[in-house]
Amino acid sequence: MAIINEKLQERLFGAEKGSAAKTDKSKLEKHRDIAAKMFNTPVLSRKEMAFPAIADFASALLRGINTYRTLYFVNVLRIDMVYVTAILTLIGIYDVMNNPIMGIIYDRTRTRWGKARPYLIFTPIPYFATTAILYCGALFLRSEYTDDPKKIVFVFVTLFIQETFSTVYSIPRDNMTTLMSPNPQDRITLGLVTSYASYFAAQSVYGLFLPLQDLNRWGVTNISMPTIFAVFGVITCFFGILGNIAMGVGCRERIILQPKPAPFTKTIFYILKNKYALRNFIADLATNWWSGGGYSWDVVTQLEIFGGAFKSLLFYTPYNLLHPISLTFIPKFQKLFKNNNKKAVITLRIWDLLTGVGKYVTGHFTIDNSWLCGATYGLFNGLNACNNAPASVFEAELGREINDYTEYVTGERPDGTFGLLTGLISKVTSPLNALMTIVVFKWSGYDPTIPMAPWSQGNKYVYRKVYFLYTAFGILPSVVKMIPYFFYDLEGKKREKMYLELNERRALIAHEKEKDLSEELGAMLEILEQE
Numbered sequence: 001m002a003i004i005n006e007k008l009q010e011r012l013f014g015a016e017k018g019s020a021a022k023t024d025k026s027k028l029e030k031h032r033d034i035a036a037k038m039f040n041t042p043v044l045s046r047k048e049m050a051f052p053a054i055a056d057f058a059s060a061l062l063r064g065i066n067t068y069r070t071l072y073f074v075n076v077l078r079i080d081m082v083y084v085t086a087i088l089t090l091i092g093i094y095d096v097m098n099n100p101i102m103g104i105i106y107d108r109t110r111t112r113w114g115k116a117r118p119y120l121i122f123t124p125i126p127y128f129a130t131t132a133i134l135y136c137g138a139l140f141l142r143s144e145y146t147d148d149p150k151k152i153v154f155v156f157v158t159l160f161i162q163e164t165f166s167t168v169y170s171i172p173r174d175n176m177t178t179l180m181s182p183n184p185q186d187r188i189t190l191g192l193v194t195s196y197a198s199y200f201a202a203q204s205v206y207g208l209f210l211p212l213q214d215l216n217r218w219g220v221t222n223i224s225m226p227t228i229f230a231v232f233g234v235i236t237c238f239f240g241i242l243g244n245i246a247m248g249v250g251c252r253e254r255i256i257l258q259p260k261p262a263p264f265t266k267t268i269f270y271i272l273k274n275k276y277a278l279r280n281f282i283a284d285l286a287t288n289w290w291s292g293g294g295y296s297w298d299v300v301t302q303l304e305i306f307g308g309a310f311k312s313l314l315f316y317t318p319y320n321l322l323h324p325i326s327l328t329f330i331p332k333f334q335k336l337f338k339n340n341n342k343k344a345v346i347t348l349r350i351w352d353l354l355t356g357v358g359k360y361v362t363g364h365f366t367i368d369n370s371w372l373c374g375a376t377y378g379l380f381n382g383l384n385a386c387n388n389a390p391a392s393v394f395e396a397e398l399g400r401e402i403n404d405y406t407e408y409v410t411g412e413r414p415d416g417t418f419g420l421l422t423g424l425i426s427k428v429t430s431p432l433n434a435l436m437t438i439v440v441f442k443w444s445g446y447d448p449t450i451p452m453a454p455w456s457q458g459n460k461y462v463y464r465k466v467y468f469l470y471t472a473f474g475i476l477p478s479v480v481k482m483i484p485y486f487f488y489d490l491e492g493k494k495r496e497k498m499y500l501e502l503n504e505r506r507a508l509i510a511h512e513k514e515k516d517l518s519e520e521l522g523a524m525l526e527i528l529e530q531e
Contacts, residue, residue, distance in 0.1 A: 013273065015409040020498075023505055031507035039182060039500070040183065042189075043186060048251045051250050052243075053193050053196075054239060056194040056195075058201070058243050060198035060201035061201045061205060067205075072135065072225075079146055094163060096428070102171055104264045106175075108261055118248070119169065119171075120173060120247055123168045131236060176253075178415075179253040179255045180251055180253060191393050203320070211310065214303075256509055257413055257509075264417055268417050271418060273406065274409065276488060280481070282484075283481045287477035293443075294441065297466055297470035300470075301466060303452045307374070307454045330390050342491055344390065349485075350482075351391075353479065355383050359380045359472070367460055377471075398485075408501070444469060445461070445462040
């Protein structure tokens with residue numbers, strides 16, 4: 001019985017035959033020199049840094065607009081919150097069905113152009129165009145009835161189409177940067193460039209959206225909310241199509257993959273081979289039902305508690321100044337933590353949690369004094385901004401290490417299939433999430449039918465709840481998601497050994513399948529061998 005048990009554990013949790021962890025070491029060692037060069041030699045050009053940055057600029061614009069999506073549905077299109085929640089739940093259920101199909105197709109894609117690049121050339125057009133149509137809807141659907149079937153059908157149909165192409169687009173897009181280079185410094189630099197493009201895009205949305213509300217309220221401008229959303233939607237569409245197609249054409253895939261992927265029925269269980277990803281999966285499953293009420297509490301805070309967009313600008317100044325400066329702290333943190341991504345991520349995320357608590361506690365007692373509440377918020381938000389660039393870079397690289405470990409123990413990169421289980425978390429928990437959205441929204445006592453203006457709700461207790469939802473409600477999931485990192489041991493010599501053997505196996509595959517190599521991969525190997 002013990003022997004059977006041992007074999008079962010090995011079959012479920014042990015490394016796959018033929019993977020870097022199981023391949024004959026004498027075979028791998030023949031490629032040690034080139035494997036070391038693959039890991040240590042930066043290969044990304046400036047162009048390959050620029051195109052992903054443009055693509056991420058568009059994605060961040062979209063995320064910025066989506067921050068106000070519920071506000072758009074409820075206050076601009078004027079659809080009852082119950083219908084909005086029902087639509088989003090139905091779309092979530094649909095997403096459960098189409099994600100597996102795309103995941104399987106993506107993992108089985110092998111072309112001379114690569115695995116992800118072909119999708120980036122063709123899918124951005126329908127995805128971003130549908131997004132533009134969604135946010136232009138309020139220009140031609142002007143009914144005041146919150147149960148107007150035309151508006152409800154419009155939102156459902158456009159979200160349905162958007163979600164369909166989002167799946168086809170996002171799985172390859174999310175994995176493209178990982179396939180571009182096996183060099184960690186390349187990946188850190190690219191992550192830094194794209195994160196700052198994302199920051200600039202998001203700040204463009206926030207920096208224009210809120211001041212326009214004040215200018216309209218004061219009578220200085222007369223730009224309607226439907227027009228504002230439509231303009232943002234069209235701009236996002238333009239940059240999304242331009243950046244992603246340019247990325248698909250101008251960027252290379254250099255990670256050498258196993259030519260023939262394993263069957264889907266096998267790869268779907270590969271999460272069991274990766275203890276690090278499995279722990280993160282469990283933490284996500286335990287917290288993904290958490291919802292802050294689905295409303296734009298940041299907008300409510302800035303326009304109603306802080307007293308308007310222009311006063312809020314003063315309170316956000318420390319953050320806006322220190323966020324770009326945090327770029328200069330990356331080398332210092334790398335030296336401080338001796339390139340230990342685990343220690344860096346844990347320390348910086350605890351830092352974030354403490355600043356979040358500081359924001360809420362001070363704001364709770366100063367909620368009826370906009371200047372004092374905003375000033376204490378600005379202080380803690382500025383402290384939070386000091387670690388933004390290091391935290392995002394180290395956490396992204398830690399995530400890539402975890403994904404690379406899957407390839408190390410399985411011999412494959414089943415990114416699409418592997419992501420099915422992790423991606424399904426939010427879909428499986430979406431009904432509970434939707435229920436919590438309604439409960440939390442009602443608990444807040446906030447009335448969205450009252451026009452936004454300083455202290456328009458007239459209730460200190462309502463604004464305390466709003467401020468709590470904005471600054472501190474998400475802390476508990478963050479704490480739970482941080483727990484797996486305390487058990488992360490892929491560091492030091494263990495990490496070096498993994499990457500050396502992983503790149504040795506990639507080089508072995510490349511030389512065994514030399515005739516099937518794309519010209520780009522062949523050229524890269526030739527350059528590395530000559531150095």
